[in-house]
Amino acid sequence: MSERFTGSFTQQEPIPEAGIEAAVAVMRHGRLHRYNTVDGEIAEAALLEEEFAAYTGARFCLGLASGGAAMACALRACGVKPGDPVLSNAFTLAPVPGAIASMGARPVFVEVTEDLTIDFAHLEAQAKATGAKVLLLSHMRGHVCDMEALVSLCDRLGLKVIEDCAHTMGAAWKGVASGRHGAVGCYSTQTYKHMNSGEGGLLVTDDEELAARAVLLSGSYMLFARHRAAPGAEVFERLKLDIPNVSSRMDNLRAAILRPQIGMLEDRRARWRVLYQGMEAGLAGVAGVQLIARPQAEDYVGSSFQFLLPGWEAARVVRFLAGAAARGVELKWFGAADPQGFTSRYSHWRYAAPEVLPQTDRVLAGLIDMRLPLTFAPGDVAQIARIIGEEVAVAAAARELSPVAAPTAD
């Protein structure tokens, strides 16, 4: 009998007791709305922002209802208008083009490299072809491009950078926290990310005008003075009558759950790295598998793992995925013809203008993806890697393959 993995790829760790206690206290007093405070009380949401600003080293921080809401808020705060082109990596998740489309702007996709980061030459070409002023850079699955090179290229092209750090909270490039290289950094605290409040988002910036716009946009009414990681009242006075309320606030319940998790990010990163490196070691040398290069300068978190099956036809990948699934190893594939579960790719987002991205198509056709929840032990990843290695070998040798629809750029 071949071994079978019986763990769950979607089981996160529980909320820390301190978060549970703080959340219960909020429910007991009933003041869940961030602006519902009694005299002298500082809202959990305001404290979360102050603490996350300190953690990232940013001057300003704003809590929001989701990562997608944080990106949309950042785009609006940067002055993106309906019809404007906004650049983004073609390899990203649906909330990224969705945030762009939510304000009637146009997603313009940039090719991805085999390192799963944005292709600089194509970025330059797309910026020049469209006249875009903003890049929503997604550090998809935690892969960070050379941020110094990116920032200098974007400066030269007149592009403002908004970082999507949904997979890089707690990561750094050359010691600088992810989210601190561009004008704005956006984070998600959705259950599968690095801090868990079910849903939630955070935004950081050093720019006081952007910060004030973001606070007003999030729906601060005229209570912006209750924010602690925000600019002074004079900045708000200039703007308060011109910025619409697009309600997307963080509430005290979720903030209470999140605050104790900030201090756990370092430890979580270290534990994720052990799991990630266990997968790398387990798959090193497996014929047919190409691992993703991780640069020295990148202090990554490793909450998920990707590898390539370069040049594999769709039917062979499907055979491999079925073999792994039958042994309890749940993998996702970015080359599937149709979107499935959380996984979709740029050609599935039909509200965006169709683009032909042959390099991205080639990479995604062989791109396999899996979660590494912290409930896994090092022995679990060793077993998963063994099963993957065996199933890759079986699929590579298979002669009979059932026909499947090849991925199409519809």
Ligand SMILES: *Cc1c(COP(=O)(O)O)cnc(C)c1O
């Ligand atoms: C999860 C995620 C987001 C934000 O998602 P929300 O569910 O809106 O918090 C943004 N970008 C990527 C790449 C993501 O995976």
